[in-house]
């Protein structure tokens with residue numbers, strides 16, 4: 014149960030003054046939630062200012078720098094209202110101080126409120142941005158105007174928050190202030206020695222300081238308050254991972270006894286032999302699953318390194334031992350593709366394979382659920398629909414989670430909550446640096462596919478400015494005539510699938526005019542079956558040019574596609590480009606990747622694209638990406654910050670992550686049920702950061 018003292022922070026967001034149904038939607042958007050019902054007061058605490066306005070600067074009118082935000086104390090001289098009927102002429106109020114004159118400028122003024130707010134001869138304080146034009150200073154719509162006698166009504170230092178369209182800063186600041194005021198006195202969950210060593214204040218004081226910065230240093234990522242909350246966040250993450258891990262390990266796995274009865278014929282029928290890397294990974298996995306402990310293993314492999322075949326071998330071993338195996342993909346497209354590929358590859362084994370996704374409905378679904386429950390189905394491929402309550406497995410021995418780069422302990426927890434404890438193999442496509450593995454997965458055993466299948470030719474990567482798009486289209490024409498297949502990836506336009514889809518559609522129209530029905534389009538706004546049909550047509554060769562948004566970014570496998578054009582490559586993260594490029598070069602034909610960019614490229618943009626031109630090594634690219642852009646982009650998340658983290662940043666706070674990991678291990682080692690005084694306080698921490706799923710596993714949880 015959540016401690017009652019957190020109640021004020023976990024009441025609905027619209028219990029804060031000024032947040033109603035309409036504004037609520039804006040707040041939900043700001044906080045990245047679907048609806049305002051999903052938002053709690055606590056969420057605003059984690060929306061921290063990115064900079065600050067210092068209204069203490071009072072240089073005097075004549076010395077105010079152009080474009081700077083300054084505060085002026087002056088006397089009002091005269092009002093110059095707009096002539097009636099001329100709404101485009103502003104209303105001006107002139108004031109002066111000992112250095113010069115300033116025109117306060119207002120548009121579309123109604124009524125006489127300005128006369129009241131700025132009476133002639135009154136000394137007032139105004140604050141806002143000063144613009145110089147023709148040696149006259151003006152301030153358009155000052156942020157603050159107060160009478161000198163009421164100067165306390167103007168905050169001198171003001172945090173600046175990220176906004177979303179429709180939400181302005183003043184009401185946002187007000188609601189955040191109200192949220193901060195609700196932070197209760199919290200029990201201290203950090204060790205005293207650490208507090209002293211790091212100079213950390215209490216969590217409550219740290220939240221206050223984050224939202225009421227006193228100067229620039231308080232905004233810095235290394236400010237003690239920021240570090241304290243970042244540490245708390247890492248600690249909450251590491252603790253919940255440790256609890257899950259402890260729990261998963263505690264439940265013994267089902268040891269398997271692979272016989273080779275199924276995998277033998279499958280391997281014999283594969284059109285290739287496994288690479289050494291693949292074989293080594295299979296060996297590690299089978300050894301894990303044969304032991305008494307449950308397997309918790311991460312299978313990391315660069316694009317096109319052949320993770321699917323490894324997963325299949327593991328799943329066949331589970332089935333050979335009389336159990337069932339599932340493979341969960343992050344998207345419908347991928348689930349369908351995996352289903353098609355695995356059905357084909359596993360055909361010689363003669364086992365029953367089903368697919369279960371959100372789209373599986375009605376009688377078909379009932380029949381599948383029944384086959385799963387009876388054990389007739391040995392292998393199920395699907396999306397998270399696999400773990401819904403209605404799905405009951407006869408004997409689930411292995412769950413493969415193809416997380417690509419959408420991390421989440423969630424599914425893993427769901428499974429355990431269902432009371433089943435299969436061996437667990439998590440596949441990730443993006444080669445992630447060790448620190449990220451730790452942050453996202455905690456300590457897991459790792460198998461790496463370091464080698465690509467033999468016979469792959471390097472992908473030739475070129476960077477070309479947008480202006481030469483026509484030339485590319487010409488070349489594409491020639492290539493398609495030779496029977497080649499190509500992808501054309503359209504840019505991310507904004508943070509919305511809808512606008513992405515629109516831009517893809519435009520490009521599709523123009524290419525379709527040229528290439529007719531050789532061209533297909535797939536984007537995130539299309540209905541599932543429609544998407545599948547297009548993907549299938551591309552695979553079969555009925556379509557030879559596929560215009561797509563990043564829906565093809567992960568996992569899509571059409572080995573005879575050899576050309577990849579990426580528009581506005583400068584807008585993508587490096588690792589994402591690497592993933593996209595990885596859709597070609599998957600067969601033994603030579604492939605080309607064309608990165609179209611908008612010129613001029615920034616210095617950083619140039620550096621990034623050249624990394625990609627020069628390397629095909631996903632691990633190296635990931636490290637470079639981390640250096641160049643920060644870990645958020647590395648994982649393809651479009652917001653800043655580390656995925657799954659609100660305040661903490663792996664770049665800025667890497668030292669804290671390591672400390673938090675040790676701290677969590679220490680705690681779990683001594684107080685596995687979190688019952689000590691510190692343990693109880695740590696439970697509060699888990700709730701505060703919404704990492705409380707793991708508490709359910711605790712005895713008094």
Ligand SMILES: Nc1ncnc2c1ncn2[C@@H]1O[C@H](COP(=O)(O)OP(=O)(O)OP(=O)(O)O)[C@@H](O)[C@H]1O
Nearest residue numbers: 285286287288316317318319320321442466568570
């Ligand atoms: N040992 C091998 N030799 C030759 N080809 C292989 C080998 N293993 C897998 N392949 C083929 O390589 C392609 C890529 O494999 P797979 O789809 O498993 O890659 P992946 O690791 O999942 O990559 P991504 O993350 O990019 O989807 C497939 O077409 C597969 O059939």
